[in-house]
Amino acid sequence: xxSPILLTGGTGTLGRLVSGRLQNAGCRVRVLSRARHGTxxxxxxxxxxxxxxxxxxxxxxxVATIVHCAGxxxxxxxxARNLVRAASGVGVQHLVYIxxxxxxxxxxxxxxxxxxxxxFASKLDAERIVAHSGLPWTTLRATQFxxxxxxxxxxxxxxxxxxxxxxxxxxIDTGEVATRLVELALGKPSGLxxxxxxxxxxxxxxxxxxxxxxxxxxxxxxPVRLPGxxxxxxxxxxxxxxxxxxxxxxxxxxxxxxxxxxxT
Ligand SMILES: NC(=O)c1ccc[n+]([C@@H]2O[C@H](COP(=O)([O-])OP(=O)(O)OC[C@H]3O[C@@H](n4cnc5c(N)ncnc54)[C@H](OP(=O)(O)O)[C@@H]3O)[C@@H](O)[C@H]2O)c1
Numbered sequence: 001x002x003s004p005i006l007l008t009g010g011t012g013t014l015g016r017l018v019s020g021r022l023q024n025a026g027c028r029v030r031v032l033s034r035a036r037h038g039t040x041x042x043x044x045x046x047x048x049x050x051x052x053x054x055x056x057x058x059x060x061x062x063v064a065t066i067v068h069c070a071g072x073x074x075x076x077x078x079x080a081r082n083l084v085r086a087a088s089g090v091g092v093q094h095l096v097y098i099x100x101x102x103x104x105x106x107x108x109x110x111x112x113x114x115x116x117x118x119x120f121a122s123k124l125d126a127e128r129i130v131a132h133s134g135l136p137w138t139t140l141r142a143t144q145f146x147x148x149x150x151x152x153x154x155x156x157x158x159x160x161x162x163x164x165x166x167x168x169x170x171x172i173d174t175g176e177v178a179t180r181l182v183e184l185a186l187g188k189p190s191g192l193x194x195x196x197x198x199x200x201x202x203x204x205x206x207x208x209x210x211x212x213x214x215x216x217x218x219x220x221x222x223p224v225r226l227p228g229x230x231x232x233x234x235x236x237x238x239x240x241x242x243x244x245x246x247x248x249x250x251x252x253x254x255x256x257x258x259x260x261x262x263x264t
Contacts, residue, residue, distance in 0.1 A: 003062050004028040004044060005185065008083065009069030011035070013147045014098065017178035018067060018185075019043065025186060032059045032070065050079035056086040065094045067185045068130070074118060077125025084133040096185045097130045097139045098177070099123045101170075101195050105238035106230050113230035120230070127192075136189030140181060143197040143241060145174040146254040153211040163224040164205050165231070170240045171207070172198035173249035197241035199250055210252065214259045 005022055009015040010031030022029050023042045030044045031037070032055075037045035048055025050070055060066065066087060070079055080097070087095060100123045108114055108121035130137050149171040156162050180196050202210075205221060212219055226234075 002028065003064045004030040006030050006032060006059055006063040006066045007069065008032045008050060008059075008066070008079075009071060011037070012069060012071075013145060014174055014178055014181075015069040017175050018069060018181055021178055021182040022067075022185070025182060027186075030059065030063065032056075050082050051075055053082040053085065056082055060087045060090055060092065063092060065096070065185055066092055067096045067181065069098050069181075071098075071123075074122060076119075076122040077129060080126035080129040084129055084135065087135060088133065092135050094185070094189050095130055095133060095135045095137045096181065097127065097137065098181060099127050099139055099141045100239075101141045101143045101197060101241045101244075102234070102239035103127055103141060106233045108230050110228055112228040116226060116228065117230035117234070131192070138184045138187075138190045139192050140177075140184060141192075141195045141241075142177045143170045143172050143195075143239065145177065146171050146198075146249075146251060147174050149207060149251070150211070150255070150258060153208050156208055157211060157215070157217055157219060159219070161220045161222050162208060163222050164208055165224050165226045167204050167226070167231075167234050168201050168237060168240060169204065169207060170198045170201045170242070170245065171251055172196060172247040173254060176247050176249060195241040195244040196246055197244045198247040199245050201237075201240055201242060201245075202251065207251070210255060211259075214255045 005027050010019045011033045019029050032046050032048050034049050039045050046059045048059050103120050103124040106120040108117050
């Protein structure tokens with residue numbers, strides 16, 4: 001029997017799609033989660049916490065490939081450190097990591113930068129830990145997923161007047177990122193591979209506006225300017241990859257499908 005693939009973050013938005021695709025490709029999947037779950041035919045759950053390292057030695061036991069999708073707003077460097085520590089010297093042959101476009105280009109130097117864009121610094125920290133792990137590795141940087149973008153604009157639309165920063169995004173279908181990640185996981189370790197980004201760049205005002213129209217809401221929009229070096233880099237497009245606009249599905253199509261049946 002072939003060894004299972006360890007999938008961290010397999011209960012998350014991206015991870016659930018990666019898990020389905022790995023199973024469709026005939027792989028046995030072992031999902032790491034902080035919560036307890038029942039185990040199915042092609043899927044095994046292990047309980048552990050990457051932030052503390054608890055349960056991670058058991059999670060990596062007997063796996064040749066790890067797809068590391070677990071992440072949160074803070075501390076992804078520490079999670080990668082604990083994962084790499086457990087995965088070293090136990091026969092892991094491929095560590096695949098999902099990072100974010102802009103991880104290297106967005107300077108997080110001040111307290112203001114860290115408060116708003118600390119996520120990018122923690123993704124860069126994690127990238128470096130993966131690259132220097134001594135394990136064969138692949139890292140893919142993606143732009144913001146449609147699902148996350150929808151969560152953000154939905155939250156913003158709860159306000160009667162919406163403060164909208166002058167930044168742009170190039171969101172991508174989460175399923176397309178999952179497909180690429182699985183392709184990489186089933187291939188050879190490739191280091192830092194070309195970014196994956198959505199088909200079009202949108203102003204934040206356009207993303208909010210399209211959500212308001214699709215959900216039949218009316219709100220006032222108030223442009224705001226974010227302070228700090230990181231915000232300036234984002235205003236200049238450090239979070240975009242226009243030359244890697246390889247995603248096919250459009251934000252409009254995604255919104256129509258998500259909101260078309262009257263759900264908001
Ligand atoms: N969302 C985006 O727009 C975007 C863009 C580029 C890259 N990425 C990256 O893609 C990855 C997946 O993002 P997502 O939006 O799908 O995330 P998500 O839906 O928020 O899911 C997060 C996952 O991480 C796991 N997790 C969090 N902390 C953990 C811990 N301490 N120990 C073990 N597992 C932990 C959670 O598992 P349990 O709750 O079951 O423990 C969950 O499965 C992340 O690395 C993220 O940085 C995201």
